[in-house]
Amino acid sequence: MNRPADPMRSNQSTDDVLRQSLRAYAASVCAAGQSPPVSLVWFRAERRRRAEALRRAQRPVRIMQAIGLLCAVLAAAWGAFRFVPTVLIGALPARPEIAAPLLLLLTAGSGLVLLGCWGLLLASRQ
């Protein structure tokens, strides 16, 4: 008299087939080719580490650049507002908010900050 197949035993056998098949596949995959050389991975990581370090170092320089640019734009806008009507119309009295030497100083300072930041950025890229 045939007894019905034990489902637990059947599952166990199927698991064995699955295990053997997957391991044979894993072994054949490993045998099919070499992994990429370790030097390639090391080089890739080094390159990325340097790029990351450079980006970190450039962050304050970029902030200074932005501040310098903002100063220059503000100074230019104020200069245009202060002097252009006087030159064109020639009749308006000078406005007393910022004296001309102070304006010159501001503009020169902004320019120097900009130039300095730009120089730092160029130097950090080399």
Next chain:
Amino acid sequence: MAAPLPDDRAAPVEPLAEQAFQILYDANAGPVLGYLIAGCGRRDVAEDLLQESFCRLLLRWPSLAALATDPQALRRYLFRIATNLLRDRWRAGAGEPFAEPPEEGTAPALHVAVDIQAMLRQLRPRERQLLWLAYVEEMDHAEIAASTGLSRLSVRTLLFRARARARHYLSREGATP
């Protein structure tokens, strides 16, 4: 978004020397590459993801104090990175796994009765990962959970379903005894 990696905010350790990295790479590159090939079905993509996995490990190394002295934890961490990379790739809409024919001369010559690539193609990506970790890497539920970012309970349930689907395929193909 990829699953978060284990907490790596512990005290910093010394940078990994090139020779130590070579030992680590030699011990783990093969298993991780096999896992990635099983996951994405393409050797070229898997090799790229393998390089990326080790790159990320190297870049995070200074903060991996807890793992630096435990090779098994390091191995699980590598599998975790690989799992996240595979997941990112699928979410980015990468092609169907195993859809493209293998390159000339790289198709593995199998001496088993089952077309394992066809079976893997039938399974969902996560099922392939779980079966691989359970049967090839012989990880238990806790280790699989650490390697995939799933909870132990989810691993148990998903692995049960994956086994059932694989069994169904094998019985349909007549590969079961």
